[in-house]
Amino acid sequence: MATVPKVDVGTDYKEKYGFFVPEEYVFKAKRGLNPEIVKEISWMKQEPEWMTKMRLRSLEIFRKKPMPTWGADLSVIDFENIFYYLKASDKQSKTWEELPPDIKATYDRLGVPEAERKFLAGVSAQYESEVVYHSLQKELTAKGVIFTDTDSALRDHPELFKEYFGTVIPPADNKFAALNTAVWSGGSFIYVPKGVRVDIPLQAYFRINAENMGQFERTLIICDEGSFVHYIEGCTAPIYTTDSLHSAVVEIIVKKDARCRYTTIQNWSTNVFNLVTKRAMAYADATMEWVDGNLGSQITMKYPSVYLMEPGAKGDVLSVAFAGKGQHQDAGGKMIHVAPNTTSTITSKSISKAGGRTSYRGHIKMYPDAKNSKSFVKCDALLLDDESRSDTYPYNDVDAENVTLGHEATVSKVSDEQLFYLMSRGITRSEAETMIVNGFIEPFTKELPLEYAVELNRLIQLEMEGSVG
Amino acid sequence: MADFEIKDLRASVEGKEILKGVTLAINKGEVHAVMGPNGSGKSTLSHTLMGHPGYTVDGGEVIFKGQNVLALEPDERARLGMFLALQYPVVVPGISMTNFLRTALNAKRGYDGKDKSKQVTPKEFRSLLKSELEVLHMDDSFLPRYINDGFSGGEKKRAEILQMAILKPEIAILDETDSGLDIDSIKFVADAVNRMRGPDLGVLIITHYTRILQFIKPDFVHVLVDGKFVLSGGPEIADRLEKTGYSEWAEADEPAVLKPEEVA
Numbered sequence: 062m063a064t065v066p067k068v069d070v071g072t073d074y075k076e077k078y079g080f081f082v083p084e085e086y087v088f089k090a091k092r093g094l095n096p097e098i099v100k101e102i103s104w105m106k107q108e109p110e111w112m113t114k115m116r117l118r119s120l121e122i123f124r125k126k127p128m129p130t131w132g133a134d135l136s137v138i139d140f141e142n143i144f145y146y147l148k149a150s151d152k153q154s155k156t157w158e159e160l161p162p163d164i165k166a167t168y169d170r171l172g173v174p175e176a177e178r179k180f181l182a183g184v185s186a187q188y189e190s191e192v193v194y195h196s197l198q199k200e201l202t203a204k205g206v207i208f209t210d211t212d213s214a215l216r217d218h219p220e221l222f223k224e225y226f227g228t229v230i231p232p233a234d235n236k237f238a239a240l241n242t243a244v245w246s247g248g249s250f251i252y253v254p255k256g257v258r259v260d261i262p263l264q265a266y267f268r269i270n271a272e273n274m275g276q277f278e279r280t281l282i283i284c285d286e287g288s289f290v291h292y293i294e295g296c297t298a299p300i301y302t303t304d305s306l307h308s309a310v311v312e313i314i315v316k317k318d319a320r321c322r323y324t325t326i327q328n329w330s331t332n333v334f335n336l337v338t339k340r341a342m343a344y345a346d347a348t349m350e351w352v353d354g355n356l357g358s359q360i361t362m363k364y365p366s367v368y369l370m371e372p373g374a375k376g377d378v379l380s381v382a383f384a385g386k387g388q389h390q391d392a393g394g395k396m397i398h399v400a401p402n403t404t405s406t407i408t409s410k411s412i413s414k415a416g417g418r419t420s421y422r423g424h425i426k427m428y429p430d431a432k433n434s435k436s437f438v439k440c441d442a443l444l445l446d447d448e449s450r451s452d453t454y455p456y457n458d459v460d461a462e463n464v465t466l467g468h469e470a471t472v473s474k475v476s477d478e479q480l481f482y483l484m485s486r487g488i489t490r491s492e493a494e495t496m497i498v499n500g501f502i503e504p505f506t507k508e509l510p511l512e513y514a515v516e517l518n519r520l521i522q523l524e525m526e527g528s529v530g
Numbered sequence: 531m532a533d534f535e536i537k538d539l540r541a542s543v544e545g546k547e548i549l550k551g552v553t554l555a556i557n558k559g560e561v562h563a564v565m566g567p568n569g570s571g572k573s574t575l576s577h578t579l580m581g582h583p584g585y586t587v588d589g590g591e592v593i594f595k596g597q598n599v600l601a602l603e604p605d606e607r608a609r610l611g612m613f614l615a616l617q618y619p620v621v622v623p624g625i626s627m628t629n630f631l632r633t634a635l636n637a638k639r640g641y642d643g644k645d646k647s648k649q650v651t652p653k654e655f656r657s658l659l660k661s662e663l664e665v666l667h668m669d670d671s672f673l674p675r676y677i678n679d680g681f682s683g684g685e686k687k688r689a690e691i692l693q694m695a696i697l698k699p700e701i702a703i704l705d706e707t708d709s710g711l712d713i714d715s716i717k718f719v720a721d722a723v724n725r726m727r728g729p730d731l732g733v734l735i736i737t738h739y740t741r742i743l744q745f746i747k748p749d750f751v752h753v754l755v756d757g758k759f760v761l762s763g764g765p766e767i768a769d770r771l772e773k774t775g776y777s778e779w780a781e782a783d784e785p786a787v788l789k790p791e792e793v794a
Contacts (some may be wrong), residue, residue: 164791260548482620482677486634486693496633500624500676 078366096120099243102146106212106246109219119232119242126236132422133360133391138334145244145277182357201259206290207252208263211279214250214400221252225283229312229340229368237336241277241310248278248309253288253319260290262324262510280311284319284347291322293513305333307358313341313349317371320348326513327429328520329358331388339365346373352508353380355390356520364422366395369403370433376405381505383524384449393423393454398431398461410442410502414524421453421470431461440470443496443501495525532594533558534701534732539590540622541578547588548574556732557588558700562715563735563743563768566754567776567784572736573617575754579734580604580614594701609638613699615690617706622677627689630677631659631696638697662695665725667718691722698726703734720745739774740786747748755779 091098099120103113128135200209207218215222232242237468253259283288307329315321321341329335335358341349351365367376378394396405411419421440442451475497484492499506499518506514532555541549546782549573556562566572578585579592581604591598597608622630632655641648650658663669666688687707694702704723707714723733723746735746743751743765751767752759753776760779761767771786 476620477583478620479622481580481604482616483612483622483630483634484604485580485608486630486697487605487615487637488633489605489637490603492633492637493605496625496630497622502620503624 073199073321090272092144094120094143094145094244098145102246103437105146106215108215111223112215115227115232116243116245118240120244122232123219123236123239124241124299126233126239127497129236132362132420133389135334135336135360135362138306140240146246150432160250166373176315180206182284189452192498204257204259205254206257206259207250209250211248211281212246214281218250218252221283222250222281225281225312225314228356229314230310230338237246237308237340238310238338239314241279241308244475245277245279245310246312247276248280249282250280251282251290251292251295253290257285258289259291262293263291276309278309280309282311282313282321282323284315284321287318288314288316289320291324293324293510293528294326305330306336307333308336309338311337311339313339315343315347317345318349319344320350322352323365324352324513325494326354326356326509326517326520327358327361328356329361331357331359331385333358333431335361336362337361337363338370339363341376342370343374344367345371346375347371348375348377350377351379351394352505353378353392354416354505354517355380355382355392356524357388358389358390360389360391362391363393364393364424366397366398367405367422368433369399369405370384371400372402373391374400374403375480376403378407378409379505380407380409381502382419382519383410384411384413384419385524386415386417391420393421395424396426396436398425398427398436398464400430400436401432401434403431404432404437405434407436407438407440408504409438410505411440411451412445412498412501414445415452416446416448416450418450418452420451423454424456425466427456427459427461427464427466429460432463434461435465437465437467438469441501442472443498444472444474445498456474491526495522498525531762532556533594535593536574536579537591537593539575539578539592540573540588540783541574542586542588543574543584548757549578549588552622552754552757552759553590554734554752554759556701556734559725559729560728560750561727561733561735561746561748562750562752563737563748564754565737565740565768565771565786567738567779571755571757571793572738572754573603573705574757576614576617576703576734577705580612581607605637608634608697608699609640611718613694613697613702615687615702615704617692617709619678619681619686619690621679623679625677626674627677628659628673631655631693634693635696658696662692662722663710663717665695665722666692668692683713684712687711687719688715688722691719695722695726701732701734703736705736706738707735708739716742716745721789738784738786740768743768753779 096117099116100509101111103116227242229237232239251263282292313321313323327335339351343349349367353365355361357365364380369376376396380394382390382392384390390411393409394407396407398405407423409421411421413419419442423438425436425438427434438455440453444451451472455468457466459466476496479497480490480493483496484490499521506517509517534556536552536554538706539549539552552575563744564572564575575587578587580602587600592600593614595610599610632650635650639648639650668688672685678689681689707719720742735742735748748765748768751763751765753761753767775785
């Protein structure tokens, strides 16, 4: 594990995570949601008619579907008080130099250019609702890899786009998938051709920076046969006082023998409702891995899932959730075994502090054809005090024969013995607590690229010091 | 005034009085051994001195560098120059020994993330580790492992002494460091401790058995029975206990040497 650089919360945090850049929007939509706004968004983007229609149809579905009540309390969301579309800049920038100065300043402080210099293949940094900065290394283009923002993909790769968009998560899947399909903007689009391995992680930085602005990015990744890609999204959001909604949809298709890893670290400010639908289809001998870290937000509901469609498909979810005061992290994973000899694992680690609440919610489904399949679920919860709470809601539906299904759950507290031991070596109580928490999530951290591991340890440190949000 | 003074220390665990007035003065350069049968209060003494939250101080004081350390948090005591090698070192998953040692050393040096001049440099840290590992007959493979996770009894105890060597305390309390060790491990541990002996270090060895005292020669020996010292003197007391055990004190009829079958 990397050592945790100390952060001066009084200045560094505000500098690095909580800064504001004066808003300079080319277009700012009205608050609220109705067919006119949806049409206006589609018109602004000069979209083909099929997309406009799909958006309108999705809006209808969104209106008809009731608010889900089985998870966290969502009744306080006021859909009429949200901006559904903002365009931060009216044209796409190909190079760093061409970026508008205030946006550049934001990314400078986020460290995007350094990261790029080090190992980025391409940066697709979402600022507000639309991707404004995007670059691709020449070799990627030469290999036929497409890595672009989703709006551009609709324009530049219409056939590929139409073939896959909405096939993994149709608008009628759930209320928030319908909402996203109606008003989506931005997100990443990746296509990796047959047999191509992208050795360097593709990354995008996301940021919300307008009060009461919903962010509805839409990501679509297609890994053709025998290919490999690792996509990373990391989020740090500034602090706001009014509610904000983030409702993304991520669809992934992993074809025969391909492998896709999708890594997320989200640190929304603690007023954000983070309601995300993430799903992948894995075909014969394909592997899909979700690595998902949830810090921040007021409420998160997120259950990355893998549909194991053909024999030999493999699905993995590795997730970490941190809930502090007033936060509810309702996260987990779903594994749907459709074909024989498919395997899945879900490893969930959660930390609750200062009255925060974490829930593991998981679903393992094995259809009758899923013979000889295996699934293993492990949930570990760490409670930092007596006010905090952790629950697990595992749902298992097994209709297949000769399958193995394991479930293991632990709830523990930071022990006095561990604290005393570290403190007896001169380490302060707060640093010792941070170390124990970082140690607890180490199985997750070690899966991250070093920069992200350091960043996550830092965020945990900030959370532990109670200085976030 | 001695460098480290325990004055009439009284302590209890879960309401039960264990230490009933312990007084002891340790100077740097000296090695003291506290010996006693089971239940005499040895572990209570070590844990109370270091500030474990499960032990309640009922009276007395412990003066070190002009302060009553009983008012300090364990980390403050450590940074002041105290060290406790635990009888049962604690497992902390997910944190490597390297990270632990480096963090502890930085804390000891007062590095708080700001003044980089106080931070241990990678080069210095490596060379420090290298020489201490050699003395303890440990190899590098131990460093990336999680704190005490999956360590054998001998590895745990050697890891404790390694921490002591890195942190260089002025007062070190070794709590039953010999228990569960084979003779080779005891020798490695004793070598390391003997190497650290000198005018800058006072040592308090807490032990049931006389065995470790054959390798680390104490200057003073104190016998603790039922929460009080019943006898204090020179190393000859250890020899006496080796022969008679704790039978002199009626309620404590226990030998002070390991039976042959108990020697690992």
